[in-house]
């Protein structure tokens with residue numbers, strides 16, 4: 001008997017993500033992979049010891065749903081010290097298997113059929129599918145070009161009674177821009193008196209350059225009371241493969257978040273939670289992360305001085321945008337493929353972060369790589 005198994009896809013337009021595609025192409029052509037955002041250097045060795053020790057000590061069963069208490073306490077202390085915000089470790093902090101799941105659970109918990117969710121493009125690729133799978137409508141605002149700033153007048157225009165959520169991401173992937181104090185003021189004005197939730201993707205919170213501050217929603221009580229803030233241990237400790245992150249937010253929002261999250265993963269990897277709880281005592285590690293990556297940003301940019309690529313400003317995150325309009329007028333997707341196949345260097349074309357596929361001839365390069373790789377990459381790029 002024939003069994004057609006017809007499936008009406010819930011994400012009909014979704015193919016493999018560009019990160020999968022470019023990484024596969026990079027492997028196939030033995031290219032330097034500066035496409036996907038992960039470090040190619042090791043995490044602090046003591047972190048591995050801590051995980052091992054937790055395993056040997058028998059911490060191998062389900063953690064409490066919200067995360068192991070010692071870790072939540074440490075995160076509450078850290079958030080208080082860094083941003084002056086008091087979150088109750090018991091009720092207002094949840095450890096999750098990675099920032100992406102934090103984002104997905106937050107959207108699933110709070111966005112209903114027909115709700116509008118404002119996102120800023122270019123945007124990290126998990127937001128839109130999460131909104132759409134929950135019946136929400138993504139409302140897109142494009143950052144201004146060429147400075148990649150939020151046009152708050154445009155922003156204001158899209159806010160209406162259907163707006164349920166605003167998703168912000170600072171430091172921003174892929175542009176490396178930051179939300180500044182003026183932006184915070186504008187945002188506060190826009191949401192004031194509205195029933196709007198802010199989902200603040202702050203996974204690069206410690207990677208902010210040139211002495212600039214990270215403007216966390218946690219710093220602003222009027223914004224914090226309506227915000228779920230997502231962070232990722234993977235970005236801070238060079239452990240993206242461990243997939244552990246956390247979400248903080250006021251009890252009212254966190255209660256709803258947990259109702260959903262408990263049925264997504266229930267709890268996150270136990271030994272890693274104990275390990276991060278221990279390494280959080282070494283505060284220098286996250287305080288010094290900005291200088292560590294600023295060195296890499298500057299090394300890469302300096303080595304590109306003689307190239308025909310234009311190095312765009314990068315104030316945070318570990319992504320450097322390079323504009324290639326003096327080299328080629330090819331589409332950025334084609335140019336990125338050509339660089340991978342012909343020159344063995346992989347990047348991400350930034351048009352894929354826009355629904356409109358806006359193409360300004362810009363590629364994103366991840367500089368979370370050892371210095372040797374960055375210099376080798378720059379040497380190749382200087383020949384193009």
Ligand SMILES: Cc1ncc(COP(=O)(O)O)c(C=O)c1O
Pocket residue numbers: 037097098099100101124169173201203231232233234235240243244245
């Ligand atoms: C802007 C942004 N948000 C969230 C994430 C996901 O973080 P995690 O690896 O902890 O799921 C990433 C990872 O690349 C990211 O760039």
